[in-house]
Amino acid sequence: xxxxxxxxxxxxxxxxxxxxxxxxxxxxxxxxxxxxxxxxxxxxxxxxxxxxxxxxxxxxxxxxxxxxxxxxxxxxxxxxxxxxxxxxxxxxxxxxxxxxxxxxxxxxxxxxxxxxxxxxxxxxxxxxxxxxxxxxxxxxxxxxxxxxxxxxxxxxxxxxxxxxxxxxxxxxxxxxxxxxxxxxxxxxxxxxxxxxxxxxxxxxxxxxxxxxxxxxxxxxxxxxxxxxxxxxxxxxxxxxxxxxxxxxxxxxxxxxxxxxxxxxxxxxxxxxxxxxxxxxxxxxxxxxxxxxxxxxxxxxxxxxxxxxxxxxxx
Numbered sequence: 492x493x494x495x496x497x498x499x500x501x502x503x504x505x506x507x508x509x510x511x512x513x514x515x516x517x518x519x520x521x522x523x524x525x526x527x528x529x530x531x532x533x534x535x536x537x538x539x540x541x542x543x544x545x546x547x548x549x550x551x552x553x554x555x556x557x558x559x560x561x562x563x564x565x566x567x568x569x570x571x572x573x574x575x576x577x578x579x580x581x582x583x584x585x586x587x588x589x590x591x592x593x594x595x596x597x598x599x600x601x602x603x604x605x606x607x608x609x610x611x612x613x614x615x616x617x618x619x620x621x622x623x624x625x626x627x628x629x630x631x632x633x634x635x636x637x638x639x640x641x642x643x644x645x646x647x648x649x650x651x652x653x654x655x656x657x658x659x660x661x662x663x664x665x666x667x668x669x670x671x672x673x674x675x676x677x678x679x680x681x682x683x684x685x686x687x688x689x690x691x692x693x694x695x696x697x698x699x700x701x702x703x704x705x706x707x708x709x710x711x712x713x714x715x716x717x718x719x720x721x722x723x724x725x726x727x728x729x730x731x732x733x734x735x736x737x738x739x740x741x742x743x744x745x746x747x748x749x750x751x752x753x754x755x756x757x758x759x760x761x762x763x764x765x766x767x768x769x770x771x772x773x774x775x776x777x778x779x780x781x782x783x784x785x786x787x788x789x790x791x792x793x794x795x796x797x798x799x800x801x802x803x804x805x
Contacts, residue, residue: 492554492568492569492572492787493495493589494510494550494569494572494573495588495589495590495591495612496589497550497553497554497557498510498516498550498588498591498610499590499591499610500553501549501553502516502535502537502591502612503612503614503782504520504614504797505518505549506518506519506520506535508544508549508550508586509544509545509546509547509549509550510544510550510569510573510576510660511545511546511550511566511569511570511573512544512546512570512573512574512577513541513544513573513576513577514539514540514541514542514543514544514602515539515540515541515544516537516538516539516544517537517538517539517540518535518536518537518612519535519536519538520534520535520613521533521535521536522768523768529623530622531621532611532619532621532709533619533768534611534612534613535611535612535613537591537592537604537606537607537612538593538604538606539602539604541601541602546566550569551565551566551569551598554569571694573597576594580594580596580602581596581600583596590607590609590610591606591607591610592604592605592606592607592608593605593607604609614798619741641759653741661775683712711779729779729803730779731777731778731779732804732805733777733778733780733781733783733784733801733802733803733804734763734772734774734776734777734778734781734801734802734803734804735774735775735776735777735778735784735785735787735788735791735799735800735801736763736773736774736775736799736800736802737749737753737773737774737775737796737799738772738773738798738799739766739768739770739771739772739773740771740773741769741770741771742771742772743771745771746762746771746772746773747762749773750773752761753773753775758775758776759775759776759777760773760774760775760776761773761774761776761777763777763802769791772802774802775787775791775795775799781803784801784803785801788800788801
């Protein structure tokens with residue numbers, strides 16, 4: 492039985508896969524990093540611990556479910572494979588597990604492990620690959636231009652033209668402009684004075700006419716109808732701090748497409764924004780109480796997807 496095939500599948504979902512009687516393969520999450528000019532996405536790094544060799548039921552149950560066989564029969568087969576692996580290492584041989592790594596026996600019967608490193612077991616970073624950075628082109632061009640300026644220095648002097656008649660035209664135009672402005676200002680001032688006197692005379696005549704025609708009378712005060720004002724209290728916004736995550740996407744368009752698919756299936760899907768890795772997160776549904784969110788998570792894992800998980804915000 493190719494036991495490493497099932498171990499690799501479980502490492503996508505879990506951080507610890509125990510091989511009974513042999514040891515455990517551990518997956519540790521690493522953040523995105525820059526090495527030289529290469530940008531590496533977030534990933535899971537593998538390690539091995541031979542002290543964790545007691546059966547936890549995960550590997551055997553997964554193989555039994557895949558092959559539709561009994562748990563006890565598969566447990567004996569897995570223990571037999573692990574025994575053969577250990578005997579091979581004790582004899583001085585190397586054990587190569589596809590997509591996982593290489594194991595060999597060191598001093599004091601200590602099993603050493605070197606991960607393969609080509610497989611990224613972090614499901615949230617699916618589809619992401621390393622990107623090689625390049626030197627910015629504009630810096631190269633800038634250096635070439637500076638070198639050229641040092642080799643061939645030059646300067647530009649604007650050409651000057653002398654015209655003795657142009658200043659005379661300029662002074663004559665300024666004088667005519669000042670003369671026209673002064674004459675126009677004087678006429679406008681006189682017209683404004685005449686208009687002010689005429690308006691004041693008309694205002695006095697109007698006031699005298701209204702005073703002569705004024706009539707004083709007594710009337711009852713006007714009663715206004717009562718005004719009812721309804722005040723409504725502003726409701727506090729409900730904080731949905733517990734979310735059941737359906738997936739994280741590098742492109743916003745993929746996240747929107749996932750939301751549309753889930754809503755068409757009847758889920759109350761929503762967009763949660765981006766996480767610290769810049770991935771767009773989509774939730775099946777959000778809850779106020781953590782207990783309700785946990786019950787819903789168990790239902791989703793049982794009926795829809797085992798990759799769903801819960802995100803709780805403070």
